[in-house]
Amino acid sequence: MPYRVKSAESDLSAVFAKIYEDNAKTIYYYALRILGDPAAAEDATHDVFLKAWKHFHEFRNESNPRTWLYRIAINHCRNILKSHYHKNFSTAEDNRELEDMAIQTDTPLKVIENQELGDAIQKTLDRLPHDYKEILLLAADEQLSYQEIADLINTSTDAVRGRLHRARRLFIRYFQKDK
Amino acid sequence: MKKEQLKKVTQETEQNLNEMQKQVKNEVLEFNTVEELIRYDLNKVELPETLWDRIRKSISGIPASVPFWKRLFKKQ
Numbered sequence: 001m002p003y004r005v006k007s008a009e010s011d012l013s014a015v016f017a018k019i020y021e022d023n024a025k026t027i028y029y030y031a032l033r034i035l036g037d038p039a040a041a042e043d044a045t046h047d048v049f050l051k052a053w054k055h056f057h058e059f060r061n062e063s064n065p066r067t068w069l070y071r072i073a074i075n076h077c078r079n080i081l082k083s084h085y086h087k088n089f090s091t092a093e094d095n096r097e098l099e100d101m102a103i104q105t106d107t108p109l110k111v112i113e114n115q116e117l118g119d120a121i122q123k124t125l126d127r128l129p130h131d132y133k134e135i136l137l138l139a140a141d142e143q144l145s146y147q148e149i150a151d152l153i154n155t156s157t158d159a160v161r162g163r164l165h166r167a168r169r170l171f172i173r174y175f176q177k178d179k
Numbered sequence: 180m181k182k183e184q185l186k187k188v189t190q191e192t193e194q195n196l197n198e199m200q201k202q203v204k205n206e207v208l209e210f211n212t213v214e215e216l217i218r219y220d221l222n223k224v225e226l227p228e229t230l231w232d233r234i235r236k237s238i239s240g241i242p243a244s245v246p247f248w249k250r251l252f253k254k255q
Contacts (some may be wrong), residue, residue: 053238109210140217
């Protein structure tokens with residue numbers, strides 16, 4: 001959707017408020033599931049929007065504000081995880097053996113609706129390498145194309161497809177094991 | 180409370196609990212993909228109510244940056 005950015009401060013504030021309204025929950029959720037802590041996710045979302053405000057000139061009318069915010073959020077969360085916050089930052093490259101598992105991904109996931117569902121999803125995501133967690137959360141956003149995801153994580157669309165497939169398999173394996 | 184009354188209340192409570200457990204058990208959700216499950220989870224998560232106020236306070240003293248060429252034209 002187009003956001004008309006004019007230079008008058010009041011116009012900018014109104015556009016920014018609209019961008020927040022349309023995207024804050026998605027960005028907060030991304031930070032929540034990546035960092036695994038509501039307070040840290042709230043702080044991260046605050047920082048993402050603050051950075052976005054400071055760099056508003058980089059946002060063009062034609063571009064999708066969602067991808068722009070994701071770019072800031074991805075970098076911000078990676079920095080948090082790589083610094084003091086979490087020490088066990090692993091990628092799929094560090095866990096090659098995980099990719100050889102034979103898991104069915106075409107059977108539906110059956111879950112019982114209860115308050116622990118969010119915790120179960122968090123627990124499963126926490127067991128995944130960071131790049132798998134990242135790609136699953138991005139792919140879950142229907143507003144993003146594979147090309148946009150590829151651009152966000154600096155890879156090709158083929159690599160996105162492959163990584164996503166492996167991430168799904170591993171998620172299902174851990175999710176069903178933990179149930 | 181008399182012993183019989185207490186027994187009745189206990190029975191009623193147990194019955195209610197059983198019915199609640201049945202209801203919970205019946206609500207089995209099915210997702211075709213992991214992404215669907217994540218989207219469902221996202222919809223259930225609530226954004227902290229005070230977040231926008233926090234952001235608004237933080238940005239209130241900072242002017243949003245505008246491209247250098249816009250600043251340049253404004254000055255002339």
